[in-house]
Amino acid sequence: NSSYLLLAIETSCDETSVAVVRDGRNVLSNIISSQIDTHRQFGGVVPEIASRKHVESITIIVEEAIREADISLENIDAVAVTQGPGLIGALLVGVVAAKSLSLALDVPLIGTHHIAGHIYANHLIGDIVYPALALVVSGGHTELVLLEQEGKFRIIGRTRDDAVGEAYDKVARALQFPYPGGPYVDKLAQEATEEVVLPRSWLEPDSYDFSFSGLKSAVLAEINRSRMKGESPDFSALARGFQNSVIDVVTVKAMKAAKEFGVKQMLLCGGVAANKGLRERLASLCGDVGLPLLIPTNKLCTDNAAMIAAAADLKWRRGEFSTLDLKAEPILSL
Ligand code: KG4
Numbered sequence: 001n002s003s004y005l006l007l008a009i010e011t012s013c014d015e016t017s018v019a020v021v022r023d024g025r026n027v028l029s030n031i032i033s034s035q036i037d038t039h040r041q042f043g044g045v046v047p048e049i050a051s052r053k054h055v056e057s058i059t060i061i062v063e064e065a066i067r068e069a070d071i072s073l074e075n076i077d078a079v080a081v082t083q084g085p086g087l088i089g090a091l092l093v094g095v096v097a098a099k100s101l102s103l104a105l106d107v108p109l110i111g112t113h114h115i116a117g118h119i120y121a122n123h124l125i126g127d128i129v130y131p132a133l134a135l136v137v138s139g140g141h142t143e144l145v146l147l148e149q150e151g152k153f154r155i156i157g158r159t160r161d162d163a164v165g166e167a168y169d170k171v172a173r174a175l176q177f178p179y180p181g182g183p184y185v186d187k188l189a190q191e192a193t194e195e196v197v198l199p200r201s202w203l204e205p206d207s208y209d210f211s212f213s214g215l216k217s218a219v220l221a222e223i224n225r226s227r228m229k230g231e232s233p234d235f236s237a238l239a240r241g242f243q244n245s246v247i248d249v250v251t252v253k254a255m256k257a258a259k260e261f262g263v264k265q266m267l268l269c270g271g272v273a274a275n276k277g278l279r280e281r282l283a284s285l286c287g288d289v290g291l292p293l294l295i296p297t298n299k300l301c302t303d304n305a306a307m308i309a310a311a312a313d314l315k316w317r318r319g320e321f322s323t324l325d326l327k328a329e330p331i332l333s334l
């Protein structure tokens with residue numbers, strides 16, 4: 001149980017991130033290099049460009065993480081990396097870098113699941129109490145995950161079409177915001193004085209699944225309707241309507257699942273967990289029933305390597321190491 005240093009790498013999408021974490025929880029550095037300025041002009045992440053950018057930055061970001069942690073590379077005891085899911089070319093860069101470091105330093109390699117990372121970002125800000133329920137809301141994922149015990153994940157609900165973040169980004173584009181537009185929609189919704197009430201997609205009464213593509217279409221239809229009438233659409237009222245519909249559905253389903261499975265804690269995570277409206281609503285609903293809630297800081301919500309270190313720490317403590325034939329997996333179950 002002596003102190004150990006973990007270097008973690010995350011390159012599953014458009015952030016090149018490297019972190020140095022002591023004993024699985026003490027973040028010494030968490031460098032995030034975003035490629036978003038490059039991808040923005042294309043209105044989304046271009047996989048081929050993402051891979052090339054990761055190649056350009058990975059060694060520089062490793063050096064920066066080491067420098068900021070004020071350690072030397074030789075002090076690293078293990079290397080963790082996001083194995084999947086994500087963009088295959090992007091994942092490969094991180095996996096190859098991690099293997100090289102593991103080989104050169106002769107330390108264990110730990111392949112990690114991206115969503116386990118988002119969930120265990122919560123372990124960096126507080127103690128997780130089991131059973132816990134994680135509401136995972138990101139650009140690529142929308143899932144309700146039951147954690148009966150540490151490191152044991154059971155998906156009880158997932159999106160059947162768009163992920164929440166994806167829906168936010170598509171709506172943001174219709175509202176003429178740059179990519180990724182989630183934060184702009186959030187801000188506009190907060191400022192709005194009017195609301196265009198939009199449908200809520202509850203699906204079957206006993207289902208914990210989600211669907212957001214109909215809601216996204218409803219926003220687009222409203223915009224078209226206004227334009228057909230020669231009026232200019234009320235973007236802020238639409239942003240508020242969209243945000244309220246999303247928040248209602250995800251929080252009501254999360255609270256219902258929390259009750260049904262008798263969890264002792266709620267965990268919110270993923271990029272959309274940075275959403276102010278969602279954070280506030282979930283905090284208030286959990287407060288009403290006395291259910292403890294953890295939400296990572298905004299930096300730990302969006303893609304970052306410290307969260308990968310937090311998830312890898314579970315495997316370190318169990319001695320579950322990967323071998324050098326670790327494969328990057330674009331599709332990987334939790
Ligand atoms: O977890 P993440 O960094 O990447 C994935 O693994 O997908 O999530 C990024 C997503 C984007 O869709 C972005 O628009 C959304 O999170 N996002 C937000 C907010 N901040 C980031 N969506 C709504 N409100 C926000 N404040």
Ligand code: ZN
Nearest residue numbers: 118138271303
């Ligand atoms: Zn993510």
